[in-house]
Amino acid sequence: MGSSLRADAQANHDRLLEVAARAFAREGADASLKAIASEAGVGIGTLYRRFPAREDLIEATYRAETTRLADSARTLVATRPPVEALAAWMADFVAYMRTKRGMAEALPAILATREGLRLRSREALGEAVATLLRHGAAAGVLRSDVTAREVLMALGGITMISGHEEDPALAARLVGLLVDGLVTARGAGTGGARGSE
Known part of the structure; x- marks a missing residue:
């Protein structure tokens, strides 16, 4: 019985965070908490x-x-x-940045008081990109002379520009160009970047 209650509580917790992410991306940091609770199926x-x-x-x-x-x-x-895999992850990164931008007004103060949170987040995302790049380089289809930091910087630029232009389709096109730039001649025929759009 206890474990079932804990599982329900965890499911509620996870659902609240999923709904909140969508709400913050859509409406910003001032999104209605009552609406978030309602959409997640829990009381305020x-x-x-x-x-x-x-x-x-x-x-x-x-x-x-x-x-x-x-x-x-x-x-x-x-x-x-x-x-x-790389193209799909980059598309997810763009969506993640859209959520983060929705929380932009509140996040700086939060990150300033949570020691190491920003650095840990950057390291986790850097390792994710490094995993994707290593996988592609080992298969001979992605360049091996590009760092995870460089890719994250390029992605950050893409999300900033597309956000400023308020054009989500622009982000998808720019991500496609970035992926194309990372693909080796051997990997060029895979169609992975275009196939993810």
């Missing part, structure tokens, strides 16, 4: 018990989305060809 009291302040929910959402994105690299390299 449940939300406040888990996240007493809006900042607590924003921080938990940021952590969960960062972890989900970082962990997805291992699944992608195990289930998709290297170029397709």
